[in-house]
Amino acid sequence: xxxxxxxxxxxxxxxxxxxxxxxxxxxxxxxxxxxxxxxxxxxxxxxxxxxxxxxxxxxxxxxxxxxxxxxxxxxxxxxxxxxxxxxxxxxxxxxxxxxxxxxxxxxxxxxxxxxxxxxxxxxxxxxxxxxxxxxxxx
Amino acid sequence: xxxxxxxxxxxxxxxxxxxxxxxxxxxxxxxxxxxxxxxxxxxxxxxxxxxxxxxxxxxxxxxxxxxxxxxxxxxxxxxxxxxxxxxxxxxxxxxxxxxxxxxxxxxxxxxxxxxxxxxxxxxxxxxxxxxxxxxxxx
DNA sequence: TTAATAAATGCAATTTAGTTGCATAAACTA
DNA sequence: TAGTTTATGCAACTAAATTGCATTTATTAA
Ligand SMILES: [Mn+2]
Ligand SMILES: [Mn+2]
Ligand SMILES: [Zn+2]
Ligand SMILES: [Zn+2]
Numbered sequence: 001x002x003x004x005x006x007x008x009x010x011x012x013x014x015x016x017x018x019x020x021x022x023x024x025x026x027x028x029x030x031x032x033x034x035x036x037x038x039x040x041x042x043x044x045x046x047x048x049x050x051x052x053x054x055x056x057x058x059x060x061x062x063x064x065x066x067x068x069x070x071x072x073x074x075x076x077x078x079x080x081x082x083x084x085x086x087x088x089x090x091x092x093x094x095x096x097x098x099x100x101x102x103x104x105x106x107x108x109x110x111x112x113x114x115x116x117x118x119x120x121x122x123x124x125x126x127x128x129x130x131x132x133x134x135x136x137x138x
Numbered sequence: 139x140x141x142x143x144x145x146x147x148x149x150x151x152x153x154x155x156x157x158x159x160x161x162x163x164x165x166x167x168x169x170x171x172x173x174x175x176x177x178x179x180x181x182x183x184x185x186x187x188x189x190x191x192x193x194x195x196x197x198x199x200x201x202x203x204x205x206x207x208x209x210x211x212x213x214x215x216x217x218x219x220x221x222x223x224x225x226x227x228x229x230x231x232x233x234x235x236x237x238x239x240x241x242x243x244x245x246x247x248x249x250x251x252x253x254x255x256x257x258x259x260x261x262x263x264x265x266x267x268x269x270x271x272x273x274x275x276x
Numbered sequence: 277t278t279a280a281t282a283a284a285t286g287c288a289a290t291t292t293a294g295t296t297g298c299a300t301a302a303a304c305t306a
Numbered sequence: 307t308a309g310t311t312t313a314t315g316c317a318a319c320t321a322a323a324t325t326g327c328a329t330t331t332a333t334t335a336a
Pocket of ligand 2 (some may be wrong): 216217231244
C-alpha cells in the first residue's frame, strides 16, 4: 500500500499525519499478522515506547485497530478488516493463533453471529479464537 | 463441596495438599465465576501474592484450571469443567463476559468443534468468548 | 512416630507492561 | 507564515508477573 493510501486512512479517521503513525500502520500492513506493543518496540526503535503506546491507543480509539483476546496477558492488535468506526466495531472474523510460532492472525472466515446462551443473558458480541498450527509452521 | 473432595482433586492431580491450595480451590468452587489473581489477593489475604501466583500456575499446569482469553491484559482463570489432563485440555464450552460488571463465566454451552479455516491451517482448539449483559446486571 | 527428603511458602528484589505530567516539537488552520 | 492544536520524548510512576533464596511444611519410608 502506498504512502498516500496510508495518509488517506489517517485522514479518514481524523488523525494527524505523523511519521510514527505512518510507520506503525505500514508495519501492520506489511506483517498482516497481529502485533503487540513489544513487536513495535523491537521493529520501530526510532520511536519512544510511550509514543508507540499512544499510537496504538489512537488507532484503537479511531477504529483502525482492534484488540484481540488472548490468554497470555499481553495485548495484541489487528487491523480492522471491516468497516469499523469509533462508535461501531464489527469484528466478526475468526482469529487464529499458532501454537508453534505464537503468531496471531485475523482470518477472513466469518463468525456465526448467533450463539445460544442460558436464559437471562444478553449477547452483544462473539469472539472466536482458534488455535493450532499455521501454514508456515506446518 | 467437602474438604475431603477437594483433597481428592489435589491428589488426583498429584499436588501436595496445602492450606493455600485448599482455600484457592474452595474459592473457585464457591464463586463459580472465573477469577483473576487480584480476586484471590483481595479474598485470601493470609497468603503472599507470590504464593497465589504459584498456586494458580500449579493448577494450570495440572489441568485443574484453564486460562480464559480476554482483551484486557489481565489473566483470568476458570475451573476446567471437563476431563482435562496436563497433556490434553478440552475447553469446549462458551465463555461469557459481562460488559457491566466485568465478570467472566464458563457456560455449559458447548462450542462447535469444527470451524472452517483456510487451506494449510491445522486446528487444535476453539475458544468462544461471548460478551454482553449477565442476568445479575440486566 | 520420627527422621530424611522433597516441595511449598514468604519475603525481597527484579523484570515487564502500561500510564501520567510536562516541556518541546511538529502538524494543521487560516 | 503566525497562531493554535496536537503529538512526541523523557522522566517518573503504578501495576502485573517472575525469580532467588532461606525457611517452613508435606510426604515417605524407616
Ligand atoms: Mn481481527
Ligand atoms: Mn471455562
Ligand atoms: Zn506458526
Ligand atoms: Zn454482569
